[in-house]
Amino acid sequence: MSTLADRTLSEQIRDVIETEPVVLFMKGTPQMVMCGNSDRALRALWESGAPITAVDILPDPRIRQELSALSGWPTIPQVFVKGELVGGADICQELAASGELRERLDEALGVDRQQTLKTVALALT
């Protein structure tokens, strides 16, 4: 069985996107947000009842490079629901304000979902 550390950064990022219901790639952590845009996305998700898995991209510039290569999205934050890119801070905020974000989460994850907040650290070699 392979551990996280055996996998390339790109594979780890893909794994997190594919296995976690809602992933927020952000600058900093939910406990210590290092960027106003990451904060906007975090709040939009939380207010919409999302269970959030946060990944801090700041520990290594390669995280952002590999992520943008996978997603085709140039900026941080990036939000994925069930493996699909929803967008960045502006889109999350807009969709949260209109109620569409909650609707999408209801559809993707069910209305009875538990709201959790966790952080995943990628293994850097």
Place this chain on the structure above:
Amino acid sequence: MASETIRALLEQAFPAASEVDVVDRTGGGDHFHVTVVSSEFAGLSLIDQHRRVNAALAGPLADGTIHELRITTKGAA
């Protein structure tokens, strides 16, 4: 100066736009809020609209001219 470059790139990418606005949010020339209103966005999802804007600004995003980018798009004319 960067604002003018960004505006030109957006006007080139969205020739049908009824509004192209570029705001230098901090005055530092690297945090921008762009607004594009264009009939070209009609029928596109919000993420696809933003993807089009990101693509138009791929150069300055990649070379660090744009450090932070906020996007507002509207499909209406």
